[in-house]
Amino acid sequence: DTEVTQTPKHLVMGMTNKKSLKCEQHMGHRAMYWYKQKAKKPPELMFVYSYEKLSINESVPSRFSPECPNSSLLNLHLHALQPEDSALYLCASSRAGQGKGNEQYFGPGTRLTVT
């Protein structure tokens, strides 16, 4: 099973709202990722967690706050977003480290609209 699940599927929020995106995997993967994808563009890496510790933050604004409560769950907390933050937010997971077997699998994404 290579399934990564994400909730909600769609989210509309105002610029003053606080919301959270959730991601879950049960593949035993210890690396989890948040990506942002704009229409007709490739995914753009935001954060990487490795063994539940934040290992990469690609200079993402502080209005995006990631959290990894355990090895299966990844959250992205959203606060005071801007309309330009509207995008598809993708979660992915993989084994940590290099070598065979650390393919990255994506979830279906959360379509976020900021009004």
Next chain:
Amino acid sequence: GENVEQHPSTLSVQEGDSAVIKCTYSDSASNYFPWYKQELGKGPQLIIDIRSNVGEKKDQRIAVTLNKTAKHFSLHITETQPEDSAVYFCAARISISSGSARQLTFGSGTQLTVLP
């Protein structure tokens, strides 16, 4: 850092014909090259990948070839079907000697349309 260029940006083929998408990468240290298919409204799906110790890999109608000297890899889809219509992304990754995997660098994507 790594740069991945992907061509063409759009590709239309007749059902049953073959489709080829090409990518070039800049960093000779890249050693893992996955291809993802993304259908409308869905997340990217890993369809095939190749590592730098292999020149070609095939899975049913899909094949990937790698030319390390030219820093070039390609996706080949034979006997295309309408359900192959999607955006395809290539990617490259460097694994550094410390044991930590570096992250994927994606190409810009190819919109493949298979005409019935």
